[in-house]
Amino acid sequence: MIQTVKSKNDHVEYLSTNIASPTHQSVKYIQKCFVSSPIHSSSLPHPNHHHHLLNPPVNILSTSSPYSDSDFHSVSDMFNAPFVLLFALLLTLPLIILFAPHILPPKRLTISISDESDDLALFWRAVSSTRHRPGSVQRIGSTNAKPKIAFLFLTNTDLHFAPIWQLFFNPAKSSRRKLYNIYVHADPDSNVKSPGGVFENRFIPAKKTQRSSPTLISAARRLLANAVLDDPLNSYFALVSQNCIPLHSFSYVYNTLFQSQPSKPSRLSFTEPRRPSRLSLTEPRRPSRLSYIEVLSEEPQLWDRYIARGKNVMLPEIPFDKFRIGSQFYILTRTHALTVINDRKLWKKFRLPCLNVDSCYPEEHYFPTLLSMEDPKGVSEYTLTNVNWTGSVDGHPYMYSPAEVSPELIRRLRVSNSSFSYLFGRKFSPECVMPLMKIAEKVIFRD
Numbered sequence: 001m002i003q004t005v006k007s008k009n010d011h012v013e014y015l016s017t018n019i020a021s022p023t024h025q026s027v028k029y030i031q032k033c034f035v036s037s038p039i040h041s042s043s044l045p046h047p048n049h050h051h052h053l054l055n056p057p058v059n060i061l062s063t064s065s066p067y068s069d070s071d072f073h074s075v076s077d078m079f080n081a082p083f084v085l086l087f088a089l090l091l092t093l094p095l096i097i098l099f100a101p102h103i104l105p106p107k108r109l110t111i112s113i114s115d116e117s118d119d120l121a122l123f124w125r126a127v128s129s130t131r132h133r134p135g136s137v138q139r140i141g142s143t144n145a146k147p148k149i150a151f152l153f154l155t156n157t158d159l160h161f162a163p164i165w166q167l168f169f170n171p172a173k174s175s176r177r178k179l180y181n182i183y184v185h186a187d188p189d190s191n192v193k194s195p196g197g198v199f200e201n202r203f204i205p206a207k208k209t210q211r212s213s214p215t216l217i218s219a220a221r222r223l224l225a226n227a228v229l230d231d232p233l234n235s236y237f238a239l240v241s242q243n244c245i246p247l248h249s250f251s252y253v254y255n256t257l258f259q260s261q262p263s264k265p266s267r268l269s270f271t272e273p274r275r276p277s278r279l280s281l282t283e284p285r286r287p288s289r290l291s292y293i294e295v296l297s298e299e300p301q302l303w304d305r306y307i308a309r310g311k312n313v314m315l316p317e318i319p320f321d322k323f324r325i326g327s328q329f330y331i332l333t334r335t336h337a338l339t340v341i342n343d344r345k346l347w348k349k350f351r352l353p354c355l356n357v358d359s360c361y362p363e364e365h366y367f368p369t370l371l372s373m374e375d376p377k378g379v380s381e382y383t384l385t386n387v388n389w390t391g392s393v394d395g396h397p398y399m400y401s402p403a404e405v406s407p408e409l410i411r412r413l414r415v416s417n418s419s420f421s422y423l424f425g426r427k428f429s430p431e432c433v434m435p436l437m438k439i440a441e442k443v444i445f446r447d
Contacts, residue, residue, distance in 0.1 A: 109210035111218060111351060118207075119218055119225075123341045126225040129232070130338065147235035147258060149180045150227035153199075154219055155242035156187040156209060160430035162195035167440050168246045169198045179254060181234055183227050185209075185219045212395070214351040216328065216363035224337045238331045243399070243427040244385065245436060247414050249445040253423050256384075257331065291336045292420075294326035294383040295368040301325075304359040309352050317345050318369060326368035329385045329426070339374050346370050361395070386413045386422040399427045405435035407443045 153159065171177050182202040186192035187209045194200055204226045209215045220239055227234050236257050246253065296302075306314060306323045314323065332340070346369065354360030371379050388398040400409070405428075413425040428436070436444070 109208060109213050109215050110353065111214060115207050115218070119222060122222065122225045122229075126229040127338060127342050129229050146179060146233070148178075148231060148233045149254060149257065150231070150234040150237045151180060151182050152220070152223040152227060152237060152239045153182070153184040153242065154209075154216070154223065154239060155184065155192060156190045157242050157430075158192055159184070159195050159199060159242050160433055161242070161245050161428070161436070162197065162199060163433060164245050164436055164440060164444075165199075166197045167437075167445065168250050170250065171198055176250060180250070181227065181231055183223050183230075185223050212354075212357065212361050212363075214362045214366075217347075217350060217366045220328070220363070220367070221340055224332070225341050228334070228337055228341065235334050236331055237334070237337045238424075239329050240385070240424055241329065241426060243429075244329070244424045245426070245428055245444075247386070247410060247422055247425050247444065249447050252421075252447045256420060256423065289333065289378060290380050291330065291332045291371060291378060292380045292382065292384045293330035293332065293368055293371060295372045295379055295381040296325045299325050301359065304356070305361065305365060308354040308356045308360040309349075310355060313352060314349050317349055318373075322369065322373050323365065324368040324372050325364055327383045327385060327387060328363040328367070329383065329387075329424070330367060331384055331423075332371075333378070336371055336375065336378065340367065340370065343370055346373075380418070382416070382418050384416075384420060384422055385424040385426060386416070387426055397427050399429050400432060401429055402431045402435045405432050405439070407439055410439065410443050 169176065169180060182198055184199060184203045185206045186203060188206055189208055194203060204222065207215065207218065209219050223239065224237055227237055302323065302325060303320070305325065306320050346366065350362050350366045391398050414421045416422045
């Protein structure tokens with residue numbers, strides 16, 4: 001509302017005291033009026049700028065106003081730009097905290113200097129232990145003259161299928177307890193609890209891990225080094241995840257790996273693999289010369305993955321025609337485990353951060369590239385872990401649900417396109433443990 005107040009000199013309009021939201025310009029005008037002596041028309045803004053100034057000016061001091069000069073200063077301060085910006089940021093801060101992890105790309109985990117130093121010291125001890133007599137090596141497992149399988153569990157969650165693995169290892173059979181060792185690398189940020197049983201006291205010192213980063217390579221090398229250092233009789237090293245299950249009995253797996261094999265088994269066309277010969281677990285065996293690791297050289301995404309760190313970053317150590325892709329889960333001989341632990345040349349390339357994270361899966365590149373370059377005739381080029389990539393989501397393989405668990409599924413997962421049956425299968429949801437337990441004795445462990 002605008003009121004006109006007359007004095008003995010001139011007329012002036014002033015803004016009513018019940019204006020709810022004064023503009024910045026009007027506030028400045030009112031402040032000018034209150035601190036000035038009688039205002040002349042020449043000092044007022046042009047009428048075209050303030051269409052609400054209808055009458056000639058008068059001495060505004062002749063009119064009383066319920067607002068003091070300090071009140072107008074407060075209103076002006078409240079609506080200045082820095083205050084509004086700060087207020088808006090405070091209002092949006094909870095929303096930023098809530099939605100940022102879903103909008104922004106995850107921060108890539110790097111390997112610290114201290115972690116790298118710890119690993120190098122561990123690797124040096126593991127390699128050095130092979131130059132001493134077996135009796136002088138520090139050991140956790142028991143000692144005997146028979147070769148063993150080291151089962152390496154790489155996990156960032158609880159071991160949901162521990163009951164299945166407990167039946168698989170069946171420690172009640174004393175002869176079997178001397179044929180394997182177990183090692184678990186659990187991400188320390190995941191608060192993984194030991195399920196007890198055969199996993200009790202089998203956790204190794206671990207570091208943080210992240211998918212699609214060199215930390216998974218480091219974790220696998222850490223498992224290999226601990227297993228090499230722990231027991232010189234560990235002759236095969238099987239890397240599995242928390243979502244893996246055995247598809248056969250322990251005896252079947254052991255006989256498959258330790259029976260005499262040709263250097264390169266012939267491939268068959270998706271037929272039921274032949275059974276390994278029934279060897280007594282008391283007989284000495286000659287370890288196979290092969291490591292069972294997938295090695296692929298003609299995948300369509302090979303180039304994108306090769307240049308994920310930059311076009312020429314992998315050179316000269318790794319030319320493109322030597323770069324390979326494969327599953328991160330494998331079974332290595334002791335010789336190849338030592339090759340992985342002792343490597344420095346390729347590791348310094350694969351540990352570099354990726355510029356294109358969508359094509360960066362170091363854990364699927366490092367091991368097949370290294371072993372195919374160092375010993376191409378000593379690797380099978382296929383894996384013994386069945387993974388279903390049909391309908392994969394965000395780079396993750398298909399995950400089986402409880403409704404899909406059946407004897408038919410287990411038999412189907414065993415069938416491979418090599419001369420050997422698949423020994424392990426992934427990926428199963430944690431809820432599958434009970435349906436799997438129901439068919440464990442009559443199906444999974446009945447070969």
